[in-house]
Amino acid sequence: MKIKGISLKNIRSYVDAEITFPPGAVLLEGDIGAGKTTLLMAIEFALLGSGDVDLSSLLRVGEDNGSVELTFEHNSKIYTIKRKLKRSGNSVSQVNRCELYIESEKGTQHEILSPQELKFRLLSELGLRENVNRSKSSVFRYSVYTPQEEMKKILYEDPKDRKETIRRIFGVDKYAVISNTASEIRRGVSKDIKYLEEEIKERSDLEREFSNIKENKKNAITDIEKLEKEISNLNLKEKEAELILTSQTSALGQLQERRKHIESLNREISEIQKRIERNKEYLKQKEDELNNLKKQVPKDYLSPENIDKMIIESEKIFMEIRDRKMEIEKELYNYRSLISRGVCPTCGRPIHGEEFKSKIEALEIQYKEILTKLSEADEKLKKLKKQQDESRGNEKILIRIAEKEKSILETKSQIDESVQHLESLRKVLSELSFDDEEFSKAEISVKQAREKREEIKISKEKAIGKLEALKASLKNLEERETEILEKLENIKNKEIKLDKLRKAHTILEFLENIVPSMEASVLSAINSKISTLISAWFSRLVPDQSKEVQIDPSFAPIIKQSGYEMSVNALSGGERSALALAYRLALSSVLSSNSTAPGLLILDEPTDGFSKEQLQRFGDVLRDLSFEQIIMVSHETELENVADNIIRIVKSGDVSTLY
């Protein structure tokens, strides 16, 4: 990785600056507070965002907006990153829109990303395996850029954290991931294996069952055949028995019919006799009643019809008489009216009563006669009506007499019929013969035949039942056979799968077992390389050759003098700086031998506490380092001889300028 340039707008003491970084060793020189470290902070911010950088101290005081644009080259691609800052109130934050340009031979790719997305993208491109769960970028701080105040932190860091960071830097933490993941997955595979083993456990049982089923099927088929034959025989027997029964039943039936008939006849005869007797009694009764009725009818009975006729006649006469009476009355009235009027209404002449007196008298005589006739007619009529009523009453008796006579006739007829019927029945009866013994025998025969038939039927039903059961059983066997075949096929597939799962399990187990030693070997190799380099560089940086440095298996520095291990604190300030620097250089060197690693080294006042001699030694070491680019901040003018290029930074007022 090579930083090509950076543009700063309102970043601390830089208002609007553009710096080009040449390759090789670049020294950023200037007085304290000139703005040297700001450039390094800006580079870190551009690459990794705000994790380790305090944004409020990055944005220039009094400004609300600022930006950093960094261009670098890595693996034949040119990357340009743009991040912006904004102030709102008392806080400073990153603008949520960052830009990334990647130029390669395929063209230029432009992406808009969030600050976090940009960070992860760049970590991936640069091969820096930071812990994504932490905002701080320890791998970057260990291997590329360490701020001055953190240089010696590596010596005092918690051994666990240091080892963890080194593991991440070199990708050794992947072994723990591999081991843990393998363990997790192996648990899952074990479960699947167990499950399949359970499932295929039944294989032998199934095979045994299959074999039994085959045998049972064979037996069942044999039994079925036997039963079918038996049923066939039983069918024949049943038919025979049926025939016998039918014949016996028929014979019995006939006998029964005959007996029934005889009984019926006897019953009928008995009834008829009874009926005749009843009818005879009934007849007598009727005749008595008839006689009584007849006695009730007078001799001079006239029928209502006759009387009706007489009444009609009488009424007619009465009406005539009445009409005549009315006429007379009318005439009388008229004559009386005339008399009273005294004038003729027609002609108007005066009327004398004497003229009409005779008429009136004649009329009055007529009237009296009429009245007498009318009264007589009325009497006659009344008499006739009374006679009619009586006649009606007698009519009813007569009707009853007629009915009685009819009834008597009917009864007589019935008696005659019955007698005739009786005689015919007796004739028939006399012709019918019935033998009880024969009947009993027939009954027994039928019973026997029925029993026989039933017996055969029961046997047949049993056989049929058995046959159906056998057939059902055979069907079940066949179904089960098919089922078992399917299951065995399934089991076969499962065995294949189980085999593969066991292989998968074995491989995982193998890896779980081998990964710790692999990790140990890799760590040991890395440890060995780092230890060798630290030892070499420390001895080059520190004049006191009695002290030697190694790292222990936990990557903790061990200082030895005359064979005694001493704490880092036992070193002088300059020696500690030298040790920290040697450690950093060793890490970066080993990392840069990894093709994906950045290959960039940023040193911020690395020679703090160094003596002049140490500074010279440091210069020698620097010349021997093989990084694509080394950017150094230092106020030590001795280092000018070592750098390939020098960028001088001067601060005027509160603005930094570059030369």
Place this chain on the structure above:
Amino acid sequence: MKDTNSDIIFSHISDIHLGAFGGLLRDYSSNAFKMAIRKSIEMNVKFIIISGDLFHTHVPSMHSAREAAELLREAKEKGIKVYMVYGSHDYSPNYDSMIDILNSAGLVNKVQRLENNVLIPLIDEDLGVAFYGIDARRNGIDADLWKSIRLERAPDDLFNILIAHTAVRELLPKNLAGLIEAVSLSELPSGMSYYAIGHIHSPAFMKYQDSLVAQPGALFGSSVTDLQDTALGMKRGFFVYRKGEAEFVEISPVPIIYSEIDLDGKSPWQFKQDSVEIPPNSVLVLRLKGNLSSGSPSEVDTSSLTKRANSLNTVLLIKRDLKGPEVKETQVSGTVEEIEEEILKKTLLEQKNIFLKDIDSKQLKQIMDILSQEKKEGEKESDRIERIFDTYLKLIGVDQ
């Protein structure tokens, strides 16, 4: 011995090595110097000699320089002068050592006056002392120089002191005899009342002809070896010359204790850290020794000892004089991919399980890549496991 002035009282301190250590040891080292200066003041010395290696480097830290300056000023304010030479550590060929700054500030007096191989004394008439001294150089070049120089003699009535930061054969401890370049007393300029020797860290004293030859040794020490020696009984301090005698004044800013743990025939895991007694506010030099029955020396865990020592404000120095059983160590080297490939291939060859017979390292790598997939954005861990589960089984050919 010529002692023309019976009022001469001085202290002779050497090899302070300020800045040799960091942390607590730095403080103890500073305290040792403080104790020496203050003791000197208390003992009413007239001057102090520092025979080299006041600092551990020629440009020490500001902290060490400041501490030294404060103490030297304290002495100066009491009217006590300090005379010194460069040591082999705080030496600068360009005279831009911190010693030169202290010299310019008048806090010390550099003694060396060497012109054309003639050693000229620095005479302090008030004290009645003539100081001769040669700054130390690296790699024992000064040893040859001693043989070639001539002395410009000071007046006889002066007390002559030679300050030399060099190894003197007669004062060498047995363990160094014959191992390092050293000069004999006879090769040093003669006629001195007092030879103030520095450089070798073990104290020694002898009378030579009429002279006293004193080598105070390291005041505190500059290395763990020094601390070990102290723990094993080597005295630390400085000399005070008075009336023809040199008294060794011991300085002990901190208890330095030596302890050994024998792990012979034991495994690393049998070492119980809790059983080690750590005295508080001290320096504990702990030696683990023995032939382990199994494992390697580095597997002997001492982490909690260090923690406990830190909590007790104790500096712990551990030496592993341990040997483990001869194990043919497999040198692991190569890239991560190469190491993985090698381990996979080797382990697969050893496998008898039929399931592993038909799989190669490439496929295993592929599976490892699948298993190492990280969570996608917004994905829960359970979802990741499920996704990988499906992918893995699909790869193995299991139809879910």
